[in-house]
Amino acid sequence: MEDDAPVIYGLEFQARALTAQTAETDAIRFLVGTQSLRYDNQIHVIDFDDENNIINKNVLLHHVGEIWQICASPADKNVLATCYNKTSDSKVASCAAVWRIPKELQAGSHEVPDDSSNNTQTLELLCHLDNDAQSSMACITWEPLGDGKKIMSLAENYLMIWDLQESSTKAMISSSATLEGKGQLKFTSGRWSPHHNCTQVATANDTAIRGWDIRSMRQIYCIDNAHGQLVRDLDFNPNKQYYLASCGDDCRVKFWDTRNVNEPVKTLEEHSHWVWSVRYNHSHDQLVLTGSSDSRVILSNMVSISSEPFGHLVDDEDLSDQEDNQHDEKTKEPLQDSIIATYEEHEDSVYAVEWSSADPWLFASLSYDGRLVINRVPRALKYNILL
Template structure:
């Protein structure tokens, strides 16, 4: 049972911003934003042809500066947001804007031979509106309401968590509510994630080594995990199928899993990375599969079956006793143990992002700072363990 070889795509510039095209339900697509100091930055729309194992690309100019974060609208595949550096009054600020991909720029409708990385051929993204962050500090990320209609978003900035109404905006998005981070010293948010459960009313944020849960209806904290990591928390993700479970990663080289109803200690801790862990992502279809990426240049796929919605034996309840006996006689099955599934080492620089495809549950992309994007898959042996 031989696994498919990884597909490697090289960008012309350095990059750290990666996102799947969420609203696309049929084609495997990812968005990548570049970080060039000297040239006009770009957004690459990458269309993966699974049958032929190749990537088709369409490149758009992003003239506003280096892209630090990119996200895709859940309802409209042609709408995206970026957080980017911009020089204002001789100072660098990180701002955010809402963009539209030109409607006739679908890579699946074009001849791959005429697609070119050169900015002389690339079209510019169309700016729809901007997020006014003058009183909030640098923008870190824009988070869309999960499974929403594309009209609500939350911004994480240095010192504020803010809700935005996109539908009623014109050239500038409008803040519907916000809250400032108040703590000792001068704390700054480092990460945030919208909880897909509880009717989309909760968001989790990280600042320093602390994780905070926020109720968006009151903009007040609903839980706090002090000293979640020994150093800065870099990223967060919610289990898509278990409403109280949250994953975090940080500069202490660890990945931790939490039940937010009892935050005294993590329910599981992974220590497979040897440097800062920049991203953690649950598989949206099989939440025992967890993807992490790190400054150690590695992407790691882990099985966290013991705290997933699919623990060993979860199908037994659906079978009658005779079926159980017959299954036991024919095919004895061992419980799946937590642990490392695979380590992917195609990168040579810090891997700042790793994202699952929203279309194919067995495929993911990872992006390192040198501009190398790699498409990889869950090992077939692991896939069949889950399916059979």
């Protein structure tokens, strides 16, 4: 099973920001952002060579500060956005900006030997997402199926949709909404739904999850106490339009049908500490990845609430009558949900997990000590799903 062995890459700085390249995906590429207070921060462009099981990397300087979140443009593989902290006059502000990978690296050239840090390239700034609440940008996310012209940002209690103009060198707020209620309400994370023509987003604040229609900027649902403690992350099922996964500091992962938010459809309680990240597989939505500060990555098979709860259904014409009856018996019961694998390669909190956009069987996880691990879905399960 040589093929299932993990590939590990160590960054010299702490890191918590990870994303997969989503545009033009033939290459398996991940972007990692560092958090260093003493040195210039970096974005590591990690290209995974699947055939030889090796990683090629390029390092780009991100002079402006510690990177809290990174997301790749869905339309241009050389464009990305970051949420970062900058310190000035001993005040810390959280900002967001859109960047371009410099031309020299765009062809995926890896001529630079690993130790020559002196010719590190610098990211090219396209624009800042400037707003009045800019001192506390919590999260940014691109419109998933768009042309790379729309970004959502969450700062304090403001939800903003930005239009990027003039080749992304200018950002204008096209619509915004304010989270209202008692106390100091603050968004912590958000996701843009790939369904309903990308007109809906979900946000998390404290223990609540809310859905918004971005045409009217009104709330369409609210799950008040979705988790017992802070909600850390959200993800939409790519194939089932009302299904949303959430995770949080109550160590749980929950699955919701947003048409009926009184109860979760399913709850997973496999982690023993805060769950920071949850991700549905883009092609096979029964595969769900979670990462936690218990240092573990768990791959679950949530087949009962997937778009194929009975496995692949066989055409009736393929079966004789006798087989037909047995077949009916067999497919009435949804398949059982299970934990497929627990990955223990990390020694520190796992802040992010991401599926590759180019290879549905491959994923990366990142822990705070700067360790990036690339893993594959176990081969037996892969063939089980495919065949």
